[in-house]
Amino acid sequence: xxxxxxxxxxxxxxxxxxxWLLGRGRYPYLALLLLATAGFSIFALRIGAEAETGSMVxxxxxxxxxxxxxxxxxxxxxxxxxxxxxxxxxxxxxxRYLDGLTKEIGTLEGVLRVYSLTNARHAxxxxxxxxxxxxxxxxxxxxxxxxxxxxALDDNPKLAGLLVSRDRRTAGITIxxxxxxxxxxxxGDLTEAIRGVMARxxxxxxxxxxxxxxxxxxxxxxxRRDKALLVPLSMLVLAGMLAVTFRSxxxxxxxxxxxxxxxxxxxxxxxxxxxxxxxITALLPPLIVILSISTSVHLYDGWLHIPEGEGDRARAxxxxxxxxxxxxxxxxxxxxxxxxxxxxxxxxxxxxxGAFGAVGVFISFAVSVTLVPVALSFFPPLRxxxxxxxxxxxxxxxxxxxxxxxxxxYRTVLAVALVLSLAGVAGIARVRNNTDLVRFLKPGAPxxxxxxxxDRNLAGVYALEFMVSRADGLPLTSPEDLRALxxxxxxxxxxxxxxxxxxxxxxxxxxxxxxxxGKSPRLPENEDDLLYGYDLLKADxxxxxxxxxxxxxxxxxxxxxxxxxxxxxxxxxxxxxLLTGGKRILGERYALVPTGSFYQVTQDSNRLVRRQGASxxxxxxxxxxAIHLLFRSPAVTVAALVPALVPVLLAGGFMGYxxxxxxxxxxxxxxxxxxxxxxxxxxxxxxxxxxxxxxxxEAVGRTTxxxxxxxxxxxxxxxxxxxxxxxxxxxxxxxxxxxxGGTMLAALACALLILPAxxxxxxxxxxxxxx
Amino acid sequence: MRTRALAALVLAAFCNPxxxxxxxxxxxxxxxxxxxxxxxxxxxxxxxxxxxxxxVRLVRRGDAVVMQTVLRTKFLKxxxxxxxxxxxxxxxxxxxxxxxxxKYVDAVLAAQGGIQERFRRREDRGDRRQKMLIEFILSxxxxxxxxxEPEITEEGGRMRVVSKRxxxxxxxxxxxxRGNIYEIAWDALGLDRKESRDILEPMLPxxxxxxxxxxxxxxxxxxxx
Numbered sequence: 001x002x003x004x005x006x007x008x009x010x011x012x013x014x015x016x017x018x019x020w021l022l023g024r025g026r027y028p029y030l031a032l033l034l035l036a037t038a039g040f041s042i043f044a045l046r047i048g049a050e051a052e053t054g055s056m057v058x059x060x061x062x063x064x065x066x067x068x069x070x071x072x073x074x075x076x077x078x079x080x081x082x083x084x085x086x087x088x089x090x091x092x093x094x095x096r097y098l099d100g101l102t103k104e105i106g107t108l109e110g111v112l113r114v115y116s117l118t119n120a121r122h123a124x125x126x127x128x129x130x131x132x133x134x135x136x137x138x139x140x141x142x143x144x145x146x147x148x149x150x151x152a153l154d155d156n157p158k159l160a161g162l163l164v165s166r167d168r169r170t171a172g173i174t175i176x177x178x179x180x181x182x183x184x185x186x187x188g189d190l191t192e193a194i195r196g197v198m199a200r201x202x203x204x205x206x207x208x209x210x211x212x213x214x215x216x217x218x219x220x221x222x223x224r225r226d227k228a229l230l231v232p233l234s235m236l237v238l239a240g241m242l243a244v245t246f247r248s249x250x251x252x253x254x255x256x257x258x259x260x261x262x263x264x265x266x267x268x269x270x271x272x273x274x275x276x277x278x279x280i281t282a283l284l285p286p287l288i289v290i291l292s293i294s295t296s297v298h299l300y301d302g303w304l305h306i307p308e309g310e311g312d313r314a315r316a317x318x319x320x321x322x323x324x325x326x327x328x329x330x331x332x333x334x335x336x337x338x339x340x341x342x343x344x345x346x347x348x349x350x351x352x353x354g355a356f357g358a359v360g361v362f363i364s365f366a367v368s369v370t371l372v373p374v375a376l377s378f379f380p381p382l383r384x385x386x387x388x389x390x391x392x393x394x395x396x397x398x399x400x401x402x403x404x405x406x407x408x409x410y411r412t413v414l415a416v417a418l419v420l421s422l423a424g425v426a427g428i429a430r431v432r433n434n435t436d437l438v439r440f441l442k443p444g445a446p447x448x449x450x451x452x453x454x455d456r457n458l459a460g461v462y463a464l465e466f467m468v469s470r471a472d473g474l475p476l477t478s479p480e481d482l483r484a485l486x487x488x489x490x491x492x493x494x495x496x497x498x499x500x501x502x503x504x505x506x507x508x509x510x511x512x513x514x515x516x517x518g519k520s521p522r523l524p525e526n527e528d529d530l531l532y533g534y535d536l537l538k539a540d541x542x543x544x545x546x547x548x549x550x551x552x553x554x555x556x557x558x559x560x561x562x563x564x565x566x567x568x569x570x571x572x573x574x575x576x577x578l579l580t581g582g583k584r585i586l587g588e589r590y591a592l593v594p595t596g597s598f599y600q601v602t603q604d605s606n607r608l609v610r611r612q613g614a615s616x617x618x619x620x621x622x623x624x625x626a627i628h629l630l631f632r633s634p635a636v637t638v639a640a641l642v643p644a645l646v647p648v649l650l651a652g653g654f655m656g657y658x659x660x661x662x663x664x665x666x667x668x669x670x671x672x673x674x675x676x677x678x679x680x681x682x683x684x685x686x687x688x689x690x691x692x693x694x695x696x697x698e699a700v701g702r703t704t705x706x707x708x709x710x711x712x713x714x715x716x717x718x719x720x721x722x723x724x725x726x727x728x729x730x731x732x733x734x735x736x737x738x739x740x741g742g743t744m745l746a747a748l749a750c751a752l753l754i755l756p757a758x759x760x761x762x763x764x765x766x767x768x769x770x771x
Numbered sequence: 772m773r774t775r776a777l778a779a780l781v782l783a784a785f786c787n788p789x790x791x792x793x794x795x796x797x798x799x800x801x802x803x804x805x806x807x808x809x810x811x812x813x814x815x816x817x818x819x820x821x822x823x824x825x826x827v828r829l830v831r832r833g834d835a836v837v838m839q840t841v842l843r844t845k846f847l848k849x850x851x852x853x854x855x856x857x858x859x860x861x862x863x864x865x866x867x868x869x870x871x872x873x874k875y876v877d878a879v880l881a882a883q884g885g886i887q888e889r890f891r892r893r894e895d896r897g898d899r900r901q902k903m904l905i906e907f908i909l910s911x912x913x914x915x916x917x918x919x920e921p922e923i924t925e926e927g928g929r930m931r932v933v934s935k936r937x938x939x940x941x942x943x944x945x946x947x948x949r950g951n952i953y954e955i956a957w958d959a960l961g962l963d964r965k966e967s968r969d970i971l972e973p974m975l976p977x978x979x980x981x982x983x984x985x986x987x988x989x990x991x992x993x994x995x996x
Contacts, residue, residue: 128852528891531899535845 015322021370022314022377029374033367037261040268047227047267049220050276060346063603066595070467073551074558076112077465077596080175080211082194083454087204089164089171090150092141097205098171099140104197105175110190116173117149117163122156123514130514132540135159155519156510161500165457172458177213191217208450210461212597215437218447222729223282231285234724235259238293241720245713246300250379254372255296261367262292266360270352279440279730280349280668284356286737287672290721291335291357292364294679294714295328299372301710317373325369327686330630331679332365337622338675342668344614347604350668357672395709399752403704406756407697413757417750421646427653434661435605436567440730451565460499460562464575465596466582468503468557471589475554479530482508482523484586485557491581492561497574503559504549508533563598567661568605575602608667615671623678631685639758640685643750644678651743655735666735673740676718677747680711684751688759696763700756708752715748800940803835803908804917806932813970814929815960824850826930827959829952829970835910836974838952840959841930843923847901851883871943875916879905882918882938889920904935907948907955911976914948916941945978 021029071077084101086094099118106114120135136149150168153160164171177190191214198207238259242252266288275281302320306313339361342354406413438461441448455461468485470476476485482505489501509521511533516522524530534554537546550557561578563571575594582592623644628637648670660666687707692699722744725737810831816823824844830837844850855876863869882903890901904921908914919935952975956967 126852127856128849526891527896528899532845535899539846 014325015318018318018321018370018373019314022317022373026374026377029370033261033371037264041264042268043271044264044267047271048276049223049227049282050278060603060607063595063600066467066593067597067600069556069593070465070558070595073467073556074548076177077463078177078212080177080190080194080209080214081454081458081461082173082175082198083165083170083208083450083458084173085170085206085208085457089169090146092145095136095140095145095149097201097203098173099136101197101201102173104201105173105194108190108193108197110178110193111175112178113176114173115162115176117171120159120163122152122159123511125514125517129516130511130536135163158500158502158506158521159510161459162502167457170457172454175211189217208453210447210451210454215447215451218441218445219279219730222441222445223277223279226282226728226730226733227277227285230724230728231263231289233727234286234289234721237724238289238717238721241713241717242297245297245717246304250376251300254300254375255293257375258296258364258368258371259289259292261371262360262364263288265363265367266356269359270356275352278349279733280347280353281356283725283728283733283736284353284360286721286725287357288360288364290718291361291676292368293717293721294331294335295324295365295368296372297714297717298324298328298683298710299368300376301713303372303376305706314377317376321369321373326630327683328365328369330626331682332361334623334626334678334682335675336361337626338619338671338673341615341619341622341671341675344618345608345611347608350608353668354671395712396705399704399708399712402708402752403701403756406704406753407700407760410757410760413753414761417642417646417754417757421649424646424649424651424653427656428649430656431652431660431662432569433572433605433608433663434567434569435601435608435663436565436661437601438565439567440663440732442729442731445729455565460564462563462565462571462598463596464561464563464571464578464594464599464602466559466561466578467591467593467595468559468586469555469591469593471591473555476504476550476557477527477531477534477554479523479525479527481557481590482530484590485559486523487585488559488582488592491585492559492578495574495577497563497566497570499562499564501559501561502549504546504557507537507545507549511536568602569661571598571602572606575599605663608662612662612667612670616674619671619674623674627678627682627685630682631689635762636685636689636759639755639762640678640681642758643747643755644674644681646750646754647677647743647746648674650746651739654742655739660735660739663732666732666739669736669739669743673743673747676740677743677750680715680747680751681755683707683711684755685759696760700759704752704756711751712748715744715751719744719748800913800915800917802833803910803913803915804906804937804940806830806832806837806839806935808832809837809839812974813960813962817959827955829956829960829974831974832908833910834976835908835913836952836971836976837909838907838955840905840955841921841923841932842903842905843900843930845899845901847883847886847903851879851903854879871947875941875943878916878918878939878941882920885938886920904932907951909945909948909952909975914943914945916943916948949975949978 082101082105084098086097088094089098095118098116102114102116102118105111118136118140121132122135123130124133125131126133135152137145153164153168162172162174175190175194191209194209198209201207235256239252239256242255245251263285267285270281270284277284299321302324303317306316306320336358339354339357342350342357345351345354438448438451438455443449451461466488468476468488470481476482485503485505486509489503489505492498492501505523506521508530509523512524512529513519513521515529515532515536524533534546534550548558563574566574579592579594586592624637624641627640628634631637631640651669651673654660655662655666684703684707688699688703691702691706719741722737722741725740726734728734728737812829812831814826814828817825817827824846825840825842828837828839828841830839842850858872858876883901886901886903890899902921902923904917904919906917906919908917917937918939918941919937921932921935923930924933925931953967953971956962956971957964960967962970
């Protein structure tokens with residue numbers, strides 16, 4: 001084995017640059033760094049949260065086209081639902097309460113329309129045929145109002161499902177918002193305004209608010225909260241860890257300075273690129289804080305090992321920096337490759353997370369190899385007796401034990417690693433692909449409670465939307481067309497997670513029944529009657545159902561399948577069933593196109609998993625290439641890969657056994673972690689090759705004792721740093737953080753046990769003669 | 772459905788007869804029903820020029836005055852139902868002329884039924900508007916209401932009756948026809964009382980004092996629709 005052969009010319013150039021930097025360049029460098037950091041900080045501090053979640057949705061062209069067509073035909077599908085549970089709902093008092101609330105919300109800025117029991121109209125048979133009549137007659141305290149309303153609801157089960165719960169204790173107010181403003185927000189912050197009304201009017205009633213725009217509002221709030229909490233907290237935790245590890249002011253200040261500069265530059269660049277934070281990129285600041293630690297810790301630890309009494313301190317720092325430059329560069333490269341592999345995702349937020357994470361890694365590397373030497377040149381070297389754990393403390397004993405175990409019982413170590421890996425693989429098979437927008441939140445979050453309450457009591461919180469059109473492009477004006485829609489709805493309603501379905505067929509059925517004096521909804525049997533129903537709806541400005549259910553030229557109908565609050569694991573097969581069943585029912589004569597925001601989430605979740613495979617493959621290929629370029633030895637490359645893969649398998653297995661879903665957040669763990677865990681391997685192998693003098697066991701012993709402390713320190717710091725994400729507002733954030741932290745600990749164990757065992761094993765020649 | 776209600780309301784106002792006498796078309800009425808030389812004095816779309824469901828015209832036809840209502844709407848059934856409602860409100864059982872009103876309403880309803888039936892069998896599936904022509908005609912010798920199904924074209928943005936299929940002709944009291952011509956002038960032609968008197972009095976044939984008084988009384992009571 002030979003040591004890595006870096007480009008000597010480049011390294012001597014580096015040495016000259018560092019010598020200049022530590023000499024005359026110190027103050028200009030620091031002034032420039034300070035200036036640039038201040039500049040980037042201004043932008044970094046101004047980053048807001050995305051009001052829209054468009055960046056969380058994939059850029060699949062077909063999907064985007066369908067959704068654009070849907071929005072163009074039927075308008076905004078972002079409805080807000082306010083549930084009102086009143087102890088005396090169907091008394092004049094309860095109806096007056098509901099009416100007052102409905103009217104007040106209707107006056108709020110940004111509200112287009114409000115529907116509730118007290119302003120709903122239904123079709124009744126009158127002298128002229130179908131007549132539109134208020135569902136709740138006026139005055140509200142007239143005798144028999146309650147009985148008449150309940151009877152009307154019993155006659156219109158579909159309408160009842162939208163307006164009131166089955167137990168008739170909870171009413172729903174559906175709020176249709178206007179168009180968003182240019183920055184993606186509703187004018188006057190509608191959610192806040194509605195919550196203001198709720199707080200003022202609650203009284204005896206129990207009120208719950210949910211809907212896509214409420215989710216977006218609250219998610220933006222959580223992102224802001226996490227940004228304000230997690231970054232300072234991770235800084236604090238890391239500072240504490242550095243203080244415990246190095247027990248010196250310099251040991252805390254220098255790596256912390258690297259972090260602050262890296263964070264300011266990266267997030268400043270992010271803001272300058274015109275981006276805002278979303279639930280995915282909200283992880284970026286804490287991630288950068290964590291990722292920027294590794295190189296500075298190794299450099300600082302190297303500085304601690306500069307022999308006492310070294311004459312020229314600056315030259316010693318330059319030498320140590322040069323020694324660690326190549327391994328640190330490669331660890332930065334592999335970490336960046338891991339993050340950049342997320343570019344395979346077609347969700348902009350994930351791509352952005354990967355790209356700016358990689359930018360942060362490179363900034364961190366550049367700042368570490370310049371700022372750490374410059375900063376250390378201001379501090380006197382620690383006296384050996386003040387060095388942390390300089391004697392024979394627990395860390396040394398721990399490293400010695402690890403070294404013994406990995407060299408003397410390497411077969412056992414590898415066997416255990418194999419068993420654990422196989423268990424990990426078995427666990428991975430149990431991982432469920434499931435993105436659940438509601439359960440992304442912690443159970444204590446108001447939105448979580450509100451959404452599930454509304455889901456239990458009213459007709460579902462999500463809608464899978466379908467656009468149905470005739471294959472020949474003609475308008476849906478034949479009675480067979482509506483019968484086909486109704487048949488599709490019947491099949492959809494029979495599915496377990498489906499709460500209710502709505503289409504133009506329901507409304508026409510009700511109008512035709514009222515027109516002809518029938519009680520139960522029934523579809524027209526000839527084209528004239530059907531068109532008459534359309535005409536009646538068109539002429540009614542009070543009930544704009546037509547434009548919400550069928551395109552203006554009548555060529556496309558919307559079938560809205562309301563479903564309960566399920567995750568994509570259940571929704572994806574449901575979509576498949578509806579599509580297969582729908583195509584069977586509708587046949588060749590009709591085109592059936594699924595769409596809507598919830599459908600997009602479902603598809604994206606599936607796509608994310610497929611892309612995750614590509615991300616991992618890309619990440620792995622880049623890492624293999626980097627390790628091979630660095631060490632130029634296939635045996636070492638293989639030996640280095642094993643301890644990098646085992647933690648990833650263990651993390652995947654843990655997800656499966658612990659029931660952690662693969663979602664938009666957790667799908668990013670593997671590629672990112674793969675790039676990180678290999679860092680330990682690179683540092684270890686680089687040191688091992690310096691220590692190797694013909695005996696692998698001896699080299700392993702020296703490497704573990706020499707590099708082990710920095711590896712342990714950086715891994716523990718990373719693990720705890722990731723652990724801070726456990727205080728995040730979103731479960732994917734929490735899972736991502738805890739999984740990444742746990743994997744870092746597993747990676748440390750692999751670096752100290754499995755990697756040395758692999759190196760010992762790979763050092764045994766076939767003829768049994770040790771080289 | 773508010774638009775439909777509004778349209779029906781407006782139409783009901785000017786289609787509301789006051790006193791009627793049933794009668795079959797007579798040879799003497801042929802000239803009265805011939806609109807080939809109509810001279811339009813005033814015309815308005817109802818309920819508005821933007822969303823017209825018909826047109827109301829004050830026409831001079833020889834020595835007769837005709838208040839002509841041309842309906843072209845997808846909601847003829849509802850318009851007729853509204854006419855009936857208003858008619859019964861204006862001519863209750865205890866008021867003289869109630870029987871004429873019933874006959875008039877029955878005739879309009881029957882006409883609508885026939886038009887609807889022919890509409891279902893039509894060859895041109897493109898136009899789903901049903902057409903009805905109602906004329907209140909007052910001459911020196913006759914006071915009739917004629918109901919027909921017209922063929923309509925548009926000329927210069929106005930509706931033109933190119934032909935018509937007669938459905939019914941009702942002979943009604945002069946006071947009823949005269950009174951309704953005034954009502955329609957107020958409601959559909961947008962004339963106030965003075966304007967309508969200034970336009971209609973020189974055109975309308977002189978009435979016997981009793982009829983004139985009856986007509987004026989009703990106007991004074993403001994049988995508005």
